[in-house]
Amino acid sequence: MNIQKITFGNGCFWCTEAIFQHLKGVISVASGYTGGHTANPTYMEISNGKTGHTEAIEVEYNANELSFNELLLIFFKTHNPTLLNRQGGDVGTQYRSAIFYNIEEQKQQADAMIKKLTNEQVFDRPIVTELSPLSEFYKAEDHLQNYYNNNPLKPYCALVIQPKLNKFVKEFTNKIKPELL
Template sequence: MNDNLQVATFAGGCFWCTEAVFLRLEGVEKVVSGYTGGHIKNPAYREICTGRTGHAEAIQIFYDENRISYKELLEIFFATHDPTTLNRQGNDIGTQYRSSIFYHNDIQKQSAEDFIKYLENEQIFDSPIVTEIELLGPFYNAEDYHQNYYNQNSEQGYCQFVINPKLKKLRANYSNKLKTI
């Protein structure tokens, strides 16, 4: 395995969306969909959907820091979801769809805080950023059918109407960061 691999954990609404975005980036080796930030052990999707476990749908991004930086991941994270809506992304509503950065160490925490300050100072968004910055606790992998969801179900309605526009925006704004196929 690559010795330069680092891990970032983000929640930006439905993990199918965020996984599809980050899988396309040069330097990203693997993305795992899962649950974190809650108060029960080994939650299942049916429990997460209720919003009562406190978990967020999140992704863990395994990336080569020599090819893509944590700051670049943050930039793409904020560009491909709405960090100004509390516990909501589009029609997905509930704390499980919150915008959150789960930091692994103090450097990631400081980078996230600094990046949010930059976005606020530059008034990039019309509304206040509500993205939480939380210490990563246990991360539970989602069920197998959630992994690589978009690539396996791209013709499904949700993928067509919710994920495709995010990927279009990614291609338009970050074509230089995308893997060549």
């Protein structure tokens, strides 16, 4: 196995965690916080947007099974990377679109993907995704991990996450773990 990690900020981590957990080749997904200035932040602290952190997911994956470019494409296609500091009804810097890379090669590939999507005019506005080196990833509280799978009937899960998951499954059927199909 060729185990790699990448950290994405693409809106509410409950939504993005649910999507990336179901990808073939993904070993684990952890929800957490990164990109801020407060050590060991809590959900309540980052919720007001004053710590500088974004809600993020740390994705551990087998690069022999799922390429970084495939992960990038799924990242860009499962949120709106043209919105600054918001996704849907979630507003604030904690919901910004961001890629926190571990190695320079990840940054280069992310830059190339942004250029490709821009040239192909996939989005009707410029991509505003932040590219930053990962400094520190703080895992979110235990009750916030695996949120959708543990709470599928909660209104937010049923009304916000499930439609995103349905769209994801429809567009990326060949990349989904069999248990979701």
